[in-house]
Amino acid sequence: MQAYVEKPFLDTNIHQISKEFSIEIVNIIPSSKYYFTYDANGLSFIKDSKKPKEILNVNFLKGKLGWRLKRVNHEANLKKALGKTKKPLCIFDATAGLLSDSMIFLSLGHSVVAVEQSKIIYLLVSDAIRRAKSSIPFISNLKLINANSVDIYKELDILFDIIYLDPMYPILKKNVKKSSEISAIRSILEIENLIDNEDNIISNFMNLDCKKLILKRPLKSKKIYSNINYQVKGSTTKFDIYI
Ligand SMILES: C[S@@+](CC[C@H](N)C(=O)[O-])C[C@H]1O[C@@H](n2cnc3c(N)ncnc32)[C@H](O)[C@@H]1O
Known part of the structure; x- marks a missing residue:
């Protein structure tokens, strides 16, 4: 390349x-x-x-994410999904993508190991981290890894407080415009031949040991596993929580 x-x-x-x-x-x-x-x-x-x-181009200091990071107390749904805690959590983000969700976790005071399978996305995000490091001190609580998260999770052998999963889902026609970032990710995964069935990563993590798993899904998607402990619903997405 x-x-x-x-x-x-x-x-x-x-x-x-x-x-x-x-x-x-x-x-x-x-x-x-x-x-x-x-x-x-x-x-x-x-x-x-x-x-x-x-x-x-990924930029944590400007645009929609920059704005969200400045008013992180308004992230009610993500906070509810994480649950009340007195100590900072150690979160494994198994689907790092452009790192928006991980950046919110970090800004709430937690530490994150984020894993992204795509080399192209990993490079774009790593460069955004380099540019933002001096302005966003909490970035030092992040470790970003370029790998398959299922493999690396087994290798790390750490008991994380939370596994966070936000797999790729088909984009509904009416949301195409809103989802320009997701369609960019999808094109990159096609280039790198990494498009996979989202059910695979979900079932892989469902079968691994963990304290709590948060699965982000489109609001209208059907329940896949019956043992959900609770759900947090937003306007277009929901978090299914398994403890
Ligand atoms: C919907 S995006 C995640 C968006 C992310 N939550 C954010 O806030 O930007 C899904 C991402 O998960 C990555 N992914 C899917 N399966 C993976 C796996 N097994 N290991 C690592 N990354 C994976 C994809 O490459 C894609 O970048």
């Missing part, structure tokens, strides 16, 4: 990414369908060279 970088932006960070992840740095726009770019906004991904404006 290639990263298009203009001369003024060539720095040690992009050289390190290039070396560690075998990404070739080029100074002319690549002819391939998808590629990275690196500039003043950090690392971004263009999934379709015919639509260069549809660029995926």
Whole structure:
């Protein structure tokens, strides 16, 4: 894979990414369908060279997530799903994605091990962490890993307080516009050949030892397991909680 970088932006960070992840740095726009770019906004991904404006860049300081992080006390549903606790929780986010949910957990004072299977998403999120680190001190309570979360969970052998699962679900037609981030994730997973049936990751974690599992699902989806302890419902999604 290639990263298009203009001369003024060539720095040690992009050289390190290039070396560690075998990404070739080029100074002319690549002819391939998808590629990275690196500039003043950090690392971004263009999934379709015919639509260069549809660029995926993760930024924890701006936009919807930046705003949510500033008013984290309004995150009533996620807080209810985590439950009342006097001590900070140790959370395993098995489906890190663009890290929005993990960032909310961290801002509530918890520590998080977040695992993302996609190398492209992992690189975009790692670069967002690098850029936000000095402004968001709680990021130091995060460990981000690029792996399959089912495998790594068994290897880590830590008893987490919570396993958090937010698998990919088909996007309903009426929500396509609202779900531009999810459709970007889906395109990346297609590029990396990582599209899987969401039931697989759910059943894998259901069969593992854990204190409490939170499963985020579309509001109207049917119950899969009957042993739900409680549910927290939002306007479009719900959290099924298994203890
Ligand atoms: C719906 S997104 C998660 C969004 C995330 N909660 C957020 O707030 O940005 C699902 C993500 O889980 C990742 N994923 C699915 N199965 C995985 C697995 N077995 N191991 C690691 N990551 C996985 C996908 O690659 C995708 O990025």
